[in-house]
Amino acid sequence: MSGTSQPLRALWRHHRRHRPRVVAAATFTTLNTAADVAPELLLGVAVDVVVRGADSFAASLFGIEGRFGQLLVIALLNIAVWVVESATDYAAAVLWRGLSQAVEHELRVETYANVQDLDVSWHEGSAPGRVLSIISDDVNQLERFLDVGARVILHTFWTVVFVGAVFAASSWQLMLLAFIPVPVIVWGSIRFQKLLEPLYRRVREAAGDVSATVSTNLGGLTTIKAFTAERREVERVRVVSQGYWDANRAAIRSSAAFVPLIRMAILAGFTSTLLLGGWFVIQGRLEVGLYTVLVFMTQRLLWPLTDLGETLDLYQRAMASTRRIFSLLEERGHQVPGDLRLDAPVRGRLELRGVRFGYADGPDVLRGLDLVVPAGETHAVVGATGAGKSSLLRLVLRFSDPREGRVLLDGVDVRDLSWDSLRGAIGYVSQDVFLFHGTVRDNLAYGRPDAGEDAIREAARLAEAHTFIEGLAEGYDTVVGERGLTLSGGQRQRIALARAILRDPALLVLDEATSAVDNETEAAIQRSLATVTTDRTALVVAHRLSTVRDADRIWVLAEGRVAESGTHDELVDGGGLYAALWAVQTGEALHQPQT
Template sequence: MDRKDGTMAKERYKSLWDLTRDQRGRYSASIAALLIAIGMSLLVPLATRSAIDEIVLGGASPWWLLIAGAVIVLFSLSSALCMYAKGRWVAEASHGVAKQARERLFDHLQHLPCTYFDRADTGDLVQRCTSDVDTLRIFLTTQLVQIGRAVLMLVILVPLLAFLDLRMTALSLAVIPFIIVFSTWFFRRVKTLFAKADASEGAMTSVLQENLTGIRVARAFGRQGFEIARFGEHAAAYRDDSFAVSRLKARYWGLSDLLCMTQVGVVLLGGAAWVFDGSLTVGTYFAFVSYINMLVWPIRQLGQILTELGKAVVAMGRIEEILEVSRESNDGDPIVAPKQPGRIAVRNLSFAHADGTRALTDVSFCVEPAETLAIVGPPGAGKSTLMHLLVRLYDFTEGAIELDGRDLSRIERTAVRSRICAALQDPFLFSRTVGENVKIGRDDASATEVVDAAETACVHDSIESFEQGYDTMVGERGVTLSGGQRQRISLSRAILADPDVLILDDTLSAVDSKTEGRIRSAMSARHGRRTTLIIAHRLSTLAHADRILVLTEGRVREHGTHAELVNRGGPYARLWKLQSTFESELAADMVPGRGEGS
């Protein structure tokens, strides 16, 4: 292990120790109970030794033996009660640590920048929040106190053995150094293998999560066989890496058992020889046979302790990788302006993604309070990127965005998002009731306000047709609903939030023209209540806007009203003509009595 690895390992141990901060009282109580239990268990062989020697020497009375037996039972019972207390307290402490670790991880993930999730695998993140935290819990439950037990055994038992007989003590410790050295070697080897196996499990979990999320796509394209084979490859890699760990553990347990039995054999044979020549009493011999089992098997468990420690260190490292990522900054003024006016000014705005891909270049425009601005452009023109910048999901590096005269980058993100609300292109719904999904942005909204927002989004009738209405549970990601229903519920929660600036990012792409017209009429009734930015590919959705912005390859190509752009004869006019012609022909074809033979 080089210096860098050593430093990193120390940091992981420290992080593991820091996790126990709030539960150290219970862990201390557990160790205290363990100390008492060890003390009681160590007294049992001493009482037995005295009884045996008295019997062998012929001086033991029945009453004395009865008292000795009662003392042995009392010590054993006290030890058992202390071990129960130890087990209970350490379990409570470990589950408390695991709960705190999961909550800390989840809280941290909630505040990480979007750029992190652009690169991260969801399945791997899930494993770190569940399986890796469970690995820590298992170590803290079963092994942390065992470390204390092994140390206490050595500290207490070795002086006691030396007090009874120095020669037997030397025999009892003859093989112990070899067991410790072998356990240390095993720990170093197994830690590397655990890291590899954990990474394989994370990759397998990612494939599983991705496939379950997109299972309809896989079936639609008949890709089940390919996906099964792909998952099989990752499952095989995880199997092989796990088997490598199991193979190493099997070698350790086999050789450590051999060493431990050798140690017991040395004590049995050497002690028997001294008993026969009269230099060791039978009672002392029995005590050493009892004590050597108390000493050697916990030390043999050092391998298991180090195994779980290795797993815990690897798991802690994977957890720390998340916790070390800097949180999304929330610097700026914590100002939440009143519900109006909502003026947006964008000046010379440029933005590039983490891989260097340019998304926006020198974009400038202004949206007055209560005005509706439509943004149109081909895929990849930068429309959605612009919306993400407006709600500070990403931060721009060149130019400026102002909200009511204030630089957006100097306003706290939470304050920005309380004033600007977006119905994003992907209408994500949580696995909750329909009503709870609508109220995502306003938990305190009344039932009347929820219904009003749903009616504006033209989804109220659909919701009422469900068996349980607004209390109907939707599946994960809203899979039990149609695409249009998901989009309209997403729109209704944006409307319910009642922001100063409303952003609709291709929100009606899965909605039919008739329903879109009804939504447009309902939204028009609200016209003037808030600043609105609309992104859409269907130009009929945009024609009613006060002004239209045309983006091409991240640049502003045209800017003006619908009439001005049509008369200008540019890209917007050509696209408008194509869509209008197509819609007219489609409407004519849908007239009854017209078709291929008419």
Template sequence: MSTDDIRDDTILEEYRESVDHPIYRLFSEYGRDHAHWFAIGVVTSTLARFLSLVPPVILGIAIDAVFSDDQVYSLPLVPQAWIPGSTEGQFWLSVALMGVAMALAAVMNFGRTSTLNWFSHRVKHEVRTDTYQQMQRLDMSFFNDMQTGELMSILNNDTNRLELFLDNMMDSAIQLAVLLLGIGAILFWINPQLALVTLVILPVAGLFTLWFMRRVEVMYAQIRSQVGDLNTRLENNLSGIEVIKSATTEEYEGDRVEETSYEYFRRDWRALRMNLIYRPGLQLLTSFAFIATFIVGGIWVLSGPPLAFTGTLSVGELVTFLLLTQRLVDPLAQMSEIVDRYEDAKASTSRIYALMAIPVSITDADDAVELEDANGRVEYDNVGFSYDGETTVLRNVDFAVEPGETVGLVGPTGAGKTTILKLLLRLYDVDSGAVRVDGYDVRDVTLASLRGSIGYVSQDPFLFDGTIRENLTYGAFDATDEEMIEAAKMAEAHEFVRNLSKGYDTQVGERGVKLSGGQRQRLCIARTILADPPILILDEATSDVDTETEMLIQRSLDRVTENRTTFVIAHRLSTIREADEILVVEDGRIVEDGTHEELIDEDGLYANLWSVQAGEIDDLDAEFVERASRRAAMRSRDTEDE
């Protein structure tokens, strides 16, 4: 198991252990609003099972009263005056009652399946929706630790396990309970002594089931966790299929998938082996009950009461006993599947509630205010930050940006440039100091109004599976076609979109895979332009475009950034040469600031970076080269630690 897998398990396991009575919570929290449907399902299921027991009872009575003429024809709860006096009338009454019981049972079964299926699917829908909503609220630090496949496993596999249990096994459990109570009552009504012989298996089956449940509970928790690991492996490989093919590592990745899949198989097989003991064991117990009933009842009918038994037993009563005992065989054997599904659903529900229990720290304050019509003044006041609470990432970051200014952030990889701007978006909260917009601490305004005032174009352009039109208007759903096209023109995207076969209705594929990196980036810039935010963040926004396209985008960005506070993170220093101010970040601190010309004159880190990009490597300061070497070694060590 990889380090990431262990970290995923640790996060969920920590909260899963605190989840008590998950199935009960599921019903009390999600079933309450639909309890009437569940109640109808229970009632119709109960009636269906009771009605299914009517034909064996009537058949036993008919054998003794109609065919053998050994007893008077009488039915429980039916006045004797209603029963025909003739044998033929009693025969047809038996036929009619059995037919009506079977027909009503079919109607009740329809009501049972309809209502319980609706209940289970509705609960599954609400659980999945709430789980997804909780995922959206969770802090970015959570997503840094969790794998996508693990989250998909919870959203999809675990919620589907709930539906299987609620849909099929809950119904089976209800019917089994009704069947046991109904058959037990009928058997004791007919002959209490023989009923003890038939039903003595029930406490034995209960103890056997309790043993099974305790053994498989842990197994199913491990299986559900391994499903997440397998989904993660498959999701990673499918996302990186181009790298796998280009590196000819198909065999290597095939072995890794086989290893993960085998671990899932191994854990699943352990639980299956327990089922292979439990299910035949229950069948054996019910078979013993049937044989014992037949032996004792047969001797009783043929030779009188055996051993310490007393009284009489007719042929019809024995037939009823045997028919009802046979009815116990399959349901009791099915109890193994009920328990199996219950433990599986319990493990899945625990994982869902574990996810919901993870605390969210980035939330609106109780007295948060709306940031309306932001002017765009941004201030960092002596900001310090750490991702894990131990390793300091930013220290003493202090600067102010006036509305409409453009600020460039440059520095070595890993210096903290992107982290600085993530604090502005409040994807993380500062550990010390404050980040302010228009004088408001970002922790004192609502998240929606803060992030709605900021447009963000990342270095990894992301497009949703859908059309170009849907991606451009994402977040600006009321935008007109004219506004959309104007934004595309400003991002130098309109020309290439117009030349596509379906124009703005062209499907881009998952993550925009049908477009080039530069095309994706231009569409992301257009999407941000269309949202028209007062503050704009461009994180390596031109990193995936060629030199000519960069020039065109840079020209359009000059228009876009006018009268808009703009932050530009750039490794290509030419893109921020005209910025009002350039901040040079190194090791989490701002070590230089000024205009391009001022920083060149200082002959510091920025001047050295500019020399690197100008190809003047031989003229670099020796200390700069040594520091770059140390930073590269540090990044390699950090990567290994992760």
């Protein structure tokens, strides 16, 4: 049975290590409720002392005839009860809050860890804002219920049990009258629960829409401004926020009606006890002290049930959130890592044999691709947009698996390798460089956190990044900001290259690393590559052919196949597709004589 269909049961199973804490918290809540009910009993005993004196229940129980002596004993008992109530209230609060915080922490970490392990293709098809809403807001909703709601439910249950026991020992007629509203309240709670469940499911979904929209817009703020789409995006946010507001209003209208209905049921029970109990006292069938106890007990019995409205609200929100949390926890990736490790030292020989690949149910992007990069050589992959260059890299990094064929690293199918062995042997520099919020040093050492200062600076020098880093306000301790936006594109690209170099990979993979940089940065990256690829394998996907003219071999893709391959000079002399691309990029095609 999945966590989405039985969220409370799923929580109990999933967090079984916290069961002793739940039992302890429930025990202290039970003792606290008993101590909470006891003062009403002592009040009735005190009234009985004042009215009956030496014939009171206290006199027979304590063996004290004087009224003041009896009251003194009752006062001491009351002090003891209040001490117990305060102590158990503290213990229960600490345990419940500790439990809620522990569950919140664990679920947030587990959910993030599971999301991080999912395939790249899963993330490409999912809105980051919706995932963020689950990890943040939904986990918080569950924490609020465990902190408050669970304790209120237990307290209410034991109040009904203890008060019911007092009524049963005093007068079965009054017990029936006092308890008549309870089934109505329970029925109403169940009825409202079924009514609120779909309403709060829509609330959580609407909250996810808001989070996804705002997150996406903030990530694309420069594009919004560039296209003067601010008003349009404000309207988009207004629409999804209105949807969230409307969903909440529908839920609130239903949940807010609960407490007034409960109050009417309480009024009926309280009035019945007041009148019938008073009639019994007048007839001499009930002692005044006991009558006082039962009147107060009726309120003690029924009044906590008014909290069921708010508690039910918390419960429904928490269960809707729990379903979303466990739905995310139950997501599984299609790619499973192998358990093999590459033999040391890793040489970096790369082979693609008969590879056929496409996205989801779409057509093939790569069609029977064969490609070999010998260890220690630098090979480039070029081609027009849509030729399959980026798809090839996805297979090398195993962000996706081929439909047919094999991708081999040092002769081992990448599907048989562990993630650490495969990706640990690769240094990757993407076109869209991602830098984390932190210092330059933090970002350089991201792939090798234990790297020393000398190694970090040497990697920066090899990437020709050391000079500009030293020129920053705080050098290597400069904070780069969110996604590294305080740096220029060329600076980010050189830091990314240094980050890959520091890892000392057997295979260096660059995806359009110079497509968005100026000529100076391109020249710097070319010089860096010439140095760092001397004794390692490199696979370079490039749009600018000038950056790969010195490669040992260039593979030209067209429509998912290898159209031609060779050195730069061989391909230019061959007069094929590469020669045509070279002519366009160098401007030679513009100066061809007209025929």
